[in-house]
Amino acid sequence: MCLFCRIIAAEIPSTRVYENERLVAFDDINPQAPMHVLVVPRAHIATLNDLQPEHDGLLGEMVRRAAAIAGERGHAAGGFRTVFNCNAEAGQTVFHLHLHVLGGRTLKWPPG
Numbered sequence: 001m002c003l004f005c006r007i008i009a010a011e012i013p014s015t016r017v018y019e020n021e022r023l024v025a026f027d028d029i030n031p032q033a034p035m036h037v038l039v040v041p042r043a044h045i046a047t048l049n050d051l052q053p054e055h056d057g058l059l060g061e062m063v064r065r066a067a068a069i070a071g072e073r074g075h076a077a078g079g080f081r082t083v084f085n086c087n088a089e090a091g092q093t094v095f096h097l098h099l100h101v102l103g104g105r106t107l108k109w110p111p112g
Helices: 003-008 053-072
Strands: 016-019 023-027 035-041 080-083 099-103
Touching (some): 003 023, 023 053
Antiparallel strands (some): 016 023, 035 099
16 A cells, blocks of 8 residues: 555544545645645546546546645635646656645746
């Protein structure tokens, strides 16, 4: 079982900020900004490359939830960033699909 599956199953503690029957969102343990939340599907999907047409609604829900969390934390108006990393060369370290939601400081481009 992967790290995020274990967090979803509450085998590993996390600071959850949202959950429903399809998603769990929690604070990143190594934050790269004042707000750094991960939005994770309960279903284990390793990478963006593994998505199927039936996941389209799930992805939309993940993005909408990211915007809602940014708004709840006061970062919607000032700006926030959402990031999916896909595979090791892009920085993915946990192979369970997840959306990073970052805000609370000026974010540079390109990210590096």
